[in-house]
Amino acid sequence: MDYQKLADLLFPDNKYTVEEIEKKYPKRQLEKGAYVTRFAPSPTGFMHLGGFFSALIDFNIAKRSGGVFYLRIEDTDQKREISGASAVIMNILTGYGLTPDEYELKGGVTVGDYGPYYQTERKEIYKAYAKKLVSEGKAFPCFCKKTEGLNDVKKKREKKFSVGINEDKDPCRNLTLEQIEKNLKEKKKFAIRLRSNGDGVSKVKLYDTAKGEIEMTANCIDAILLKNDLMPTYHFAHAIDDTLMGTTVVVRGEEWLPSLPLHYEIFNALGFSQPKYIHTPLIYKFNEKGNKIKLSKRKHPEADMRFYEKEGYDKQAVMEYLINLINSNFENWRRANPTAELSEFPFNGFKITANTPIFDIVKLNDISKDVISRYSAEKCYEELLAWARENSAENVDYLVKDREYVTKVLNIDREKPKPRKDIYKWSMFFDLFDYMFGKPHNFEIEENKKSDFEDALREYKKYLNLSSKDAWFENVKKMANALGYATDNKDYKQNPEKYKGNVATVCEYIRVAITGRKNSPDLFEIMTLLGEKEVLERISEFA
Numbered sequence: 001m002d003y004q005k006l007a008d009l010l011f012p013d014n015k016y017t018v019e020e021i022e023k024k025y026p027k028r029q030l031e032k033g034a035y036v037t038r039f040a041p042s043p044t045g046f047m048h049l050g051g052f053f054s055a056l057i058d059f060n061i062a063k064r065s066g067g068v069f070y071l072r073i074e075d076t077d078q079k080r081e082i083s084g085a086s087a088v089i090m091n092i093l094t095g096y097g098l099t100p101d102e103y104e105l106k107g108g109v110t111v112g113d114y115g116p117y118y119q120t121e122r123k124e125i126y127k128a129y130a131k132k133l134v135s136e137g138k139a140f141p142c143f144c145k146k147t148e149g150l151n152d153v154k155k156k157r158e159k160k161f162s163v164g165i166n167e168d169k170d171p172c173r174n175l176t177l178e179q180i181e182k183n184l185k186e187k188k189k190f191a192i193r194l195r196s197n198g199d200g201v202s203k204v205k206l207y208d209t210a211k212g213e214i215e216m217t218a219n220c221i222d223a224i225l226l227k228n229d230l231m232p233t234y235h236f237a238h239a240i241d242d243t244l245m246g247t248t249v250v251v252r253g254e255e256w257l258p259s260l261p262l263h264y265e266i267f268n269a270l271g272f273s274q275p276k277y278i279h280t281p282l283i284y285k286f287n288e289k290g291n292k293i294k295l296s297k298r299k300h301p302e303a304d305m306r307f308y309e310k311e312g313y314d315k316q317a318v319m320e321y322l323i324n325l326i327n328s329n330f331e332n333w334r335r336a337n338p339t340a341e342l343s344e345f346p347f348n349g350f351k352i353t354a355n356t357p358i359f360d361i362v363k364l365n366d367i368s369k370d371v372i373s374r375y376s377a378e379k380c381y382e383e384l385l386a387w388a389r390e391n392s393a394e395n396v397d398y399l400v401k402d403r404e405y406v407t408k409v410l411n412i413d414r415e416k417p418k419p420r421k422d423i424y425k426w427s428m429f430f431d432l433f434d435y436m437f438g439k440p441h442n443f444e445i446e447e448n449k450k451s452d453f454e455d456a457l458r459e460y461k462k463y464l465n466l467s468s469k470d471a472w473f474e475n476v477k478k479m480a481n482a483l484g485y486a487t488d489n490k491d492y493k494q495n496p497e498k499y500k501g502n503v504a505t506v507c508e509y510i511r512v513a514i515t516g517r518k519n520s521p522d523l524f525e526i527m528t529l530l531g532e533k534e535v536l537e538r539i540s541e542f543a
């Protein structure tokens with residue numbers, strides 16, 4: 001077979017040769033030890049937490065080594081393209097501070113010399129390499145219907161093209177030049193498939209940086225490289241793009257691990273050497289029955305990065321939570337360094353935890369409470385406002401107008417050795433503090449305590465004093481005394497029958513009248529912020 005002739009027949013009007021392309025992608029000039037990583041999502045309009053997890057590792061490996069982190073949009077599967085999807089990806093990345101060094105915005109700017117950063121714009125590049133492989137007898141055209149629109153991840157169908165297993169039944173592997181010419185004359189569409197050397201038995205030793213050496217059966221699939229719309233499959237594009245664009249570490253989901261032998265064979269066929277790989281484990285969660293299940297985009301809202309955005313999860317907290325899932329020593333480090341910047345953590349993207357990451361929202365909430373408790377009230381206000389601008393438009397005017405008051409509300413119990421830890425997402429703020437912005441309507445008071453409650457409030461009107469915390473509490477005690485409540489806790493514990501309750505009971509009554517709840521942050525701070533007039537009105541409701 002004259003392979004060069006075959007290549008010319010299949011690709012008569014390629015724009016570039018491989019040599020021309022390679023000139024445009026010189027080797028990156030990097031400091032020793034610097035890594036180049038990329039985040040390579042499909043623009044589906046959805047960013048899975050697992051994808052973000054990989055991006056976080058990518059970013060840290062690149063930035064901590066003085067390297068480059070770039071964004072490549074894998075949009076060759078056009079049925080899945082959703083307009084504006086890459087803007088969503090970019091927004092999420094930048095929102096979390098994972099801004100790529102190189103990227104392209106559709107219809108806008110391109111930053112970086114290794115683009116185009118959209119795969120559909122690289123079609124001519126893939127065609128050049130496909131032609132080269134055909135000219136070397138390493139790939140062949142396939143006219144089978146089955147290759148039409150074949151999705152590269154549908155391995156089952158691809159298996160039908162395995163060498164050794166289906167070779168004689170494979171209608172395309174051994175077509176003659178004449179047969180091919182005839183098909184082309186008839187305008188039959190073709191895909192390009194790899195002519196695999198695998199025998200289905202031999203083994204190959206491959207390497208994953210996090211998992212170590214892995215022995216796998218060498219590839220024996222004549223996998224599709226270009227689909228019959230001449231767009232590349234993931235496998236082919238991975239080899240070409242990551243080589244030309246200078247990726248040195250590929251961080252990707254574990255679902256790609258079984259394709260590693262195929263990638264090895266494609267890289268070899270192209271004369272490329274493979275980058276380092278880190279296959280990130282899939283993220284699981286426990287379902288109601290206590291079974292471990294994959295965090296799924298269809299079933300679990302928390303699989304979607306936009307969930308955190310909408311709910312107002314603090315970005316720093318989400319990052320801390322994910323780093324904690326990747327590097328198990330994070331928690332100890334954070335305990336020892338409660339105020340340190342996240343960037344000070346010796347993050348090691350190459351040493352990701354061997355355990356299956358289990359997503360646990362309760363844990364995220366706890367981390368988030370800690371993170372937010374360390375913020376100043378001003379920082380909280382800024383974050384709250386930024387969240388509201390995107391997700392809670394009805395609250396924006398008011399937040400802007402009452403900035404000072406809202407900041408003070410956020411400051412209740414904050415600047416203390418043990419600051420309050422109850423906010424874990426910004427959307428909670430309005431419910432949590434509803435009583436600071438309007439009179440409560442529900443009161444947590446048991447039926448049988450109602451008359452004591454009302455008696456106490458009636459009496460308290462005479463004792464209200466907000467001039468200082470001490471004066472306030474002295475008066476609460478005086479009133480407790482007057483109504484037969486204990487002010488000496490020791491005595492109360494020894495002789496509870498002597499009293500109606502103790503001073504804590506009285507405080508609870510006041511708290512319920514003011515906030516509607518039995519639990520709240522510092523009552524004196526709340527009452528001071530509300531002001532005497534408002535406090536009196538709330539008390540008078542019952543007295």
Ligand code: GLU
Nearest residue numbers: 040041042074251252253
């Ligand atoms: N587009 C592929 C995916 O979303 C990228 C995998 C990779 O990072 O290589 O799974």
